[in-house]
Amino acid sequence: MKTIISTSPFLHHEATTPKIMWEVVYTLIPVLGVAVYYFGLSALLVSAAAVAGCLVAERLFDKKKKAIGDGSALLTGVLLALCLPPGFPLWIAFLGGMVSIGVGKSLWGGLGQNIFNPALLGRAFLQAAFPEAITTWDLPTGNYWGVRGTNLAMPFFKGTPVDAISTATPLSQLKFSHEVTSTMDLLVGNVSGSLGETCGLLLILAGVYLIARKIINWRIPASILATAALFSGILYAINPQYPTPQFTILAGGLLLGAVYMATDYVTSPLTTKGIWIYGFGIGFLVVMIRVWGGLPEGVMYAILLMNAATPLINRFTKTRVYGHEK
Amino acid sequence: MSTSLIGSLQTFPHGVHPEEYKELSCNRRIERMPFVELYTLPLSQHIGAPSKVVVKEGQKVRRGEMIAEPGGFVSVGLHSPVDGVVHAIDLFDHPNGQVLPAIQIRTDRFSTQQLQLKPVPPEEMTTAGFIKAVQWSGMVGMGGAAFPAHVKFSIPEGKTCKHLMLNGCECEPFLTCDHRVMVEYAEELIDGTRILARFVKPEKVYIAIEANKPDAITLIREKAAEMDFAIEVVPLEVKYPQGAEKMMISAILGEEVPSGKLPLDVGVLVSNVGTAVAMSQYFRQGLPLIERVITVSGTALKRPSNMLVPIGTPMRDVVDYCGGITVPSPRILLGGPMMGMVQKNLDVPVVKGTSGILALTDHEVRDLDTYSCIRCGRCLDACPLFLNPALLGMLSRKGLWEEMEENHIMDCFECASCSFVCPSGIPLVQSFRVGKAMIRERKAK
Ligand code: SF4
Numbered sequence: 001m002k003t004i005i006s007t008s009p010f011l012h013h014e015a016t017t018p019k020i021m022w023e024v025v026y027t028l029i030p031v032l033g034v035a036v037y038y039f040g041l042s043a044l045l046v047s048a049a050a051v052a053g054c055l056v057a058e059r060l061f062d063k064k065k066k067a068i069g070d071g072s073a074l075l076t077g078v079l080l081a082l083c084l085p086p087g088f089p090l091w092i093a094f095l096g097g098m099v100s101i102g103v104g105k106s107l108w109g110g111l112g113q114n115i116f117n118p119a120l121l122g123r124a125f126l127q128a129a130f131p132e133a134i135t136t137w138d139l140p141t142g143n144y145w146g147v148r149g150t151n152l153a154m155p156f157f158k159g160t161p162v163d164a165i166s167t168a169t170p171l172s173q174l175k176f177s178h179e180v181t182s183t184m185d186l187l188v189g190n191v192s193g194s195l196g197e198t199c200g201l202l203l204i205l206a207g208v209y210l211i212a213r214k215i216i217n218w219r220i221p222a223s224i225l226a227t228a229a230l231f232s233g234i235l236y237a238i239n240p241q242y243p244t245p246q247f248t249i250l251a252g253g254l255l256l257g258a259v260y261m262a263t264d265y266v267t268s269p270l271t272t273k274g275i276w277i278y279g280f281g282i283g284f285l286v287v288m289i290r291v292w293g294g295l296p297e298g299v300m301y302a303i304l305l306m307n308a309a310t311p312l313i314n315r316f317t318k319t320r321v322y323g324h325e326k
Numbered sequence: 327m328s329t330s331l332i333g334s335l336q337t338f339p340h341g342v343h344p345e346e347y348k349e350l351s352c353n354r355r356i357e358r359m360p361f362v363e364l365y366t367l368p369l370s371q372h373i374g375a376p377s378k379v380v381v382k383e384g385q386k387v388r389r390g391e392m393i394a395e396p397g398g399f400v401s402v403g404l405h406s407p408v409d410g411v412v413h414a415i416d417l418f419d420h421p422n423g424q425v426l427p428a429i430q431i432r433t434d435r436f437s438t439q440q441l442q443l444k445p446v447p448p449e450e451m452t453t454a455g456f457i458k459a460v461q462w463s464g465m466v467g468m469g470g471a472a473f474p475a476h477v478k479f480s481i482p483e484g485k486t487c488k489h490l491m492l493n494g495c496e497c498e499p500f501l502t503c504d505h506r507v508m509v510e511y512a513e514e515l516i517d518g519t520r521i522l523a524r525f526v527k528p529e530k531v532y533i534a535i536e537a538n539k540p541d542a543i544t545l546i547r548e549k550a551a552e553m554d555f556a557i558e559v560v561p562l563e564v565k566y567p568q569g570a571e572k573m574m575i576s577a578i579l580g581e582e583v584p585s586g587k588l589p590l591d592v593g594v595l596v597s598n599v600g601t602a603v604a605m606s607q608y609f610r611q612g613l614p615l616i617e618r619v620i621t622v623s624g625t626a627l628k629r630p631s632n633m634l635v636p637i638g639t640p641m642r643d644v645v646d647y648c649g650g651i652t653v654p655s656p657r658i659l660l661g662g663p664m665m666g667m668v669q670k671n672l673d674v675p676v677v678k679g680t681s682g683i684l685a686l687t688d689h690e691v692r693d694l695d696t697y698s699c700i701r702c703g704r705c706l707d708a709c710p711l712f713l714n715p716a717l718l719g720m721l722s723r724k725g726l727w728e729e730m731e732e733n734h735i736m737d738c739f740e741c742a743s744c745s746f747v748c749p750s751g752i753p754l755v756q757s758f759r760v761g762k763a764m765i766r767e768r769k770a771k
């Protein structure tokens with residue numbers, strides 16, 4: 001809707017919602033590039049499928065037929081893809097995208113209304129519905145053109161495709177066989193994992209950029225990472241069986257989650273105090289789930305849980321208004 | 327007192343940085359608007375009771391002669407801006423959009439318009455005499471609100487003015503009239519400040535100027551140094567709304583004015599620099615408030631200028647004098663772009679509260695696409711009062727006035743910082759104006 005401005009203010013900051021969404025998408029291009037470098041064409045195909053699912057759902061459920069222009073569905077699609085394994089069946093990625101937008105956003109009333117991060121909600125759905133497919137990881141191959149057989153799996157046909165090589169992610173290696181991946185490998189991304197989570201260095205750079213551009217609130221990644229590092233550091237100090245703080249931060253989806261998922265405006269608290277509580281909660285839960293939960297990874301559930309707490313946090317962290325006592 | 331990370335200038339927390347557009351007119355010397363044929367002087371140019379007419383149609387008046395006297399305590403005098411004849415006393419279009427009583431003066435074409443006024447030496451005056459003199463001189467706050475100056479200067483029993491602050495922040499984009507006044511009338515500014523200080527007896531006097539006016543800061547520091555009493559010139563960070571009284575007090579003293587109270591409750595009196603200059607002109611030369619400096623600017627205007635305009639001059643004449651408008655359908659505003667109002671009709675007079683006439687093009691004013699609130703929190707980081715505009719906006723869309731009141735909407739002073747930053751183009755402050763009006767209306771019932 002165009003509004004003809006007839007009352008002040010007549011000037012407006014240059015940032016608009018679509019511009020912000022697009023800028024975040026641009027920062028994901030290098031992340032996607034690295035995914036292609038490590039996982040080949042598969043990475044692109046999975047992303048395209050997830051994005052297509054999101055866009056189709058956005059178009060389908062949006063009565064006014066204009067929401068697609070705000071860029072948020074595209075962003076959700078890319079983010080969803082980044083937390084899927086490279087050999088993920090394309091049709092499931094597409095379905096995941098549809099669920100992300102359809103159930104994660106449109107059902108709530110569209111942009112700004114949802115409680116849960118749509119990309120993570122879609123991911124959680126896939127985890128529940130296709131637990132096998134989503135934990136089928138493979139190692140970076142350096143084979144750019146090789147499309148993984150699993151990508152082309154047909155809907156509802158069971159059976160293991162021939163060339164599925166299932167390897168363990170650094171987190172599951174640690175959890176189930178106590179093998180530690182080197183920090184260097186984690187930084188450059190030469191490990192197995194979801195498309196966007198493996199290259200720690202790039203995610204840190206992207207985070208710094210987004211903070212400098214004031215697109216994401218620095219307090220969110222800062223509080224998540226600080227809490228996770230501190231908590232796992234304490235555990236490590238007590239018993240070196242537990243992962244080191246640097247492993248906690250670099251392995252798995254913590255950086256991706258802290259920079260791109262937890263910072264989603266819609267599903268994070270509005271007030272500064274609320275943001276600290278939220279970040280602390282995520283950092284704490286991630287370590288809890290990873291160490292004591294049944295799963296190797298806990299970022300997704302940690303963020304979704306704190307998303308659920310956000311309305312409550314907003315209610316209880318009112319800002320102190322100028323000229324009023326607390 | 328909060329200091330910004332970059333540099334060490336004092337400022338308040340939060341606020342926004344709109345583009346300034348001051349370069350259009352900040353180096354243009356104040357020009358005197360030539361006399362025109364007809365002046366329209368509304369009886370309500372200030373907040374409070376209208377002035378009472380003391381002239382008759384057809385009566386000859388001198389430039390500076392009183393034509394209407396204060397209509398109560400919260401009211402001021404009104405004077406003729408020219409030698410001429412009372413042409414009509416009737417209803418005329420007022421810049422606020424209403425049709426209101428006004429006196430029209432037809433200029434005497436053969437007069438040289440020489441002022442024949444006597445100074446009003448403040449030295450022997452009592453405080454009561456001073457207050458009355460200010461009231462009858464027609465003085466109002468020149469910052470835009472046009473609140474009678476003498477009411478502000480009357481310090482009630484039990485309160486004291488510890489800090490006198492002269493406001494030269496001028497944080498609204500485009501406006502440069504206060505800047506030019508400070509540079510071109512520095513002596514009068516210091517003198518007016520001293521006259522005011524004589525009566526309100528502050529412990530400390532400050533002149534606050536945003537750092538984007540270095541020439542004014544240097545000059546006034548120099549002039550102030552020559553004085554026999556201390557004036558501290560405080561450069562403040564360039565940030566909107568730095569010129570709001572509460573924000574200035576935060577910046578200088580680090581203190582908050584409690585909700586619902588006045589600056590005087592924390593011992594502060596704030597006055598605009600233009601008001602101080604007008605005071606000096608009145609007490610030293612006897613010149614009542616019959617003219618003021620306004621900024622006429624915008625990219626749709628041929629020659630952006632700072633003009634010394636007799637009160638009552640039709641805006642159209644002022645705009646034409648500045649070369650006229652260069653585009654077919656500009657947006658004409660009164661005041662700055664953050665808090666000013668659209669003016670559709672240029673056939674209204676410049677009044678005491680007019681600080682600027684702006685003609686903007688689509689280059690500056692973009693129509694916005696609106697999206698849902700994405701809860702980005704930018705409005706919370708912008709609001710200088712630490713309100714939650716996102717929440718208030720949501721409540722106003724649902725018509726939940728009581729909840730809005732609980733969330734302190736009545737504290738909002740409509741600075742528009744929240745709307746300025748909202749990436750979803752949500753008309754926040756616009757809906758707050760409605761909400762506040764609704765709440766007031768309900769209270770009245
Ligand atoms: S700035 Fe606009 S979109 Fe962002 S939280 Fe405030 S109202 Fe919502």
Ligand code: SF4
Binds near residue numbers: 712
């Ligand atoms: S208009 Fe009101 S709510 Fe908005 S920033 Fe200004 S004071 Fe805060």
